Amino acid sequence: MSYSTFNRKHFDSMKEPMFFGENVNVARYDQQKHPIFEKLIEKQLSFFWRPEEVDLSTDRKDFQRLEEHEQHIFLSNLKYQTLLDSVQGRSPNVALLPIVSLPELETWIETWSFSETIHSRSYTHIIRNIVNDPTKIFDDIVNNEEITKRADSVSKYYDRLIEMVNLYNTMGLGTFHVPGKGDVEISMHELKKALYLTVASVNVLEAIRFYVSFACSFAFAERTLMEGNAKIIKLIARDEALHLTGTQHMLNLMASGKDDPEMATIAAECKDEMRQIFIEAAEQEKEWASYLFKDGSMIGLNAQILGQYVEYISNVRMQAVGLDTHFETKHNPIPWINAWLVSDNVQVAPQEAEISSYLVGQIDNDLDESDFDDFDL
Amino acid sequence: MTSISKVAHFQPEQGEQTAPTQDKDQVHRVLLGKKQILVTEDEPLLIQLERAGIHVEYQCREGYCSSCSIKLLWGQVSYPFEPLAWVQSGYLLACCAIVKSDIEIAFFE
Numbered sequence: 483m484s485y486s487t488f489n490r491k492h493f494d495s496m497k498e499p500m501f502f503g504e505n506v507n508v509a510r511y512d513q514q515k516h517p518i519f520e521k522l523i524e525k526q527l528s529f530f531w532r533p534e535e536v537d538l539s540t541d542r543k544d545f546q547r548l549e550e551h552e553q554h555i556f557l558s559n560l561k562y563q564t565l566l567d568s569v570q571g572r573s574p575n576v577a578l579l580p581i582v583s584l585p586e587l588e589t590w591i592e593t594w595s596f597s598e599t600i601h602s603r604s605y606t607h608i609i610r611n612i613v614n615d616p617t618k619i620f621d622d623i624v625n626n627e628e629i630t631k632r633a634d635s636v637s638k639y640y641d642r643l644i645e646m647v648n649l650y651n652t653m654g655l656g657t658f659h660v661p662g663k664g665d666v667e668i669s670m671h672e673l674k675k676a677l678y679l680t681v682a683s684v685n686v687l688e689a690i691r692f693y694v695s696f697a698c699s700f701a702f703a704e705r706t707l708m709e710g711n712a713k714i715i716k717l718i719a720r721d722e723a724l725h726l727t728g729t730q731h732m733l734n735l736m737a738s739g740k741d742d743p744e745m746a747t748i749a750a751e752c753k754d755e756m757r758q759i760f761i762e763a764a765e766q767e768k769e770w771a772s773y774l775f776k777d778g779s780m781i782g783l784n785a786q787i788l789g790q791y792v793e794y795i796s797n798v799r800m801q802a803v804g805l806d807t808h809f810e811t812k813h814n815p816i817p818w819i820n821a822w823l824v825s826d827n828v829q830v831a832p833q834e835a836e837i838s839s840y841l842v843g844q845i846d847n848d849l850d851e852s853d854f855d856d857f858d859l
Numbered sequence: 860m861t862s863i864s865k866v867a868h869f870q871p872e873q874g875e876q877t878a879p880t881q882d883k884d885q886v887h888r889v890l891l892g893k894k895q896i897l898v899t900e901d902e903p904l905l906i907q908l909e910r911a912g913i914h915v916e917y918q919c920r921e922g923y924c925s926s927c928s929i930k931l932l933w934g935q936v937s938y939p940f941e942p943l944a945w946v947q948s949g950y951l952l953a954c955c956a957i958v959k960s961d962i963e964i965a966f967f968e
Contacts, residue, residue: 518943521943522943525923525943719918720919723918723919723923723924723926724923724924724943726924726925727923727924727925727943727944727945730925730944730945731945734945734947797967798916798926798928801928801947801967802925802928802945802947804947807967812966812967814916817914817916820916820917820918820926823917823918823926824917824918824919824920
């Protein structure tokens with residue numbers, strides 16, 4: 483069954499499952515099978531921001547004054563985040579759009595992915611502002627062994643799903659010989675399994691992998707260093723929290739079987755593997771923390787504390803998708819991070835900074851002439 | 860979606876002839892381990908716990924990030940607005956939950 487950009491069949495999209503039902507035809511949002519995705523779209527749109535809104539001129543001076551090992555921490559995190567958002571800016575579209583069956587979910591995926599491209603653009607904005615030759619930084623993302631190691635684990639589930647869906651769309655169900663890969667079995671069960679594990683690995687990416695970099699960025703800002711960067715990271719963290727909620731809803735809807743009864747069986751079958759994805763990612767992030775601090779720590783943060791934070795946040799995220807917690811750390815070792823993660827706690831005069839909660843185009847039409855009574859010209 | 864009761868309108872409509880409600884002044888006990896905190900229905904649980912000196916994780920404080928998810932062992936809470944975050948059965952979202960009866964909560968065990 484090949485993909486159609488406009489499915490001519492007549493069917494009730496309210497009765498379709500999230501994935502692997504009919505291809506979406508009419509993009510309509512007046513009714514939703516799962517209203518949550520419509521709400522997420524609305525929220526994400528209200529969050530719209532542009533990296534250029536944040537001034538980074540002080541960051542350049544700050545960066546030059548950082549010690550060498552601190553510059554290593556800062557740049558390595560930027561490289562890693564660039565990798566993660568390069569993947570996230572395209573993969574939900576490439577992997578999930580060909581198999582999605584609900585208009586609201588289709589648009590959520592596109593809105594979500596688009597917001598990741600803004601994050602990528604903000605890394606370019608930061609890098610361009612703090613170094614003279616951005617190419618050196620970008621080139622290292624594909625050369626640096628510590629980063630490429632991670633590229634494999636963040637992309638492998640996506641790549642596998644994409645490969646299987648390509649086969650499914652051209653050949654249908656069956657076992658096919660793929661040169662270099664041997665025989666690949668394409669059954670609805672295997673496809674759905676690949677999908678569930680992909681969403682789980684994306685959940686891990688957004689829920690755990692980003693947070694090591696976030697912690698470092700805010701640790702600099704706690705020392706009033708690289709504050710423009712922290713402001714951007716804050717906007718990114720706000721978006722990521724929403725994306726995370728999106729994948730949590732997908733996983734929980736699948737596991738509940740309310741959306742597609744077969745998905746509940748698959749979720750139960752994949753529970754151990756999903757748990758392993760969380761644990762493996764947490765271990766990798768702890769390794770990453772050691773790599774960051776290999777030449778020296780920074781004030782308020784070292785590999786051990788960051789490792790504990792990874793354990794803590796992994797526990798929180800595992801519990802959120804119905805898994806038992808795995809790590810010993812039950813308390814947040816860096817509670818100050820919450821004050822940075824909260825969307826709008828910084829009281830600033832509007833002329834001094836962009837207010838991140840500002841909504842564009844909010845007009846109140848419910849006005850009466852009497853509302854202008856106390857106006858004097 | 861969740862076993863926690865949801866009350867769509869948490870303020871009774873005017874002129875309603877049901878049993879007299881003193882929702883606004885109603886005080887409930889929140890049990891947390893050996894501690895007991897008194898809370899009202901005026902504000903969400905998170906801010907009242909913080910005022911009592913209890914550290915709760917948070918991020919968005921408006922119901923979409925689920926950082927402030929806490930175990931609800933027993934008792935009732937309601938949400939004036941349905942939060943965007945998925946609320947696991949047996950949990951509550953402290954940033955937007957209004958406590959509606961005596962409750963017992965717990966962090967990680």
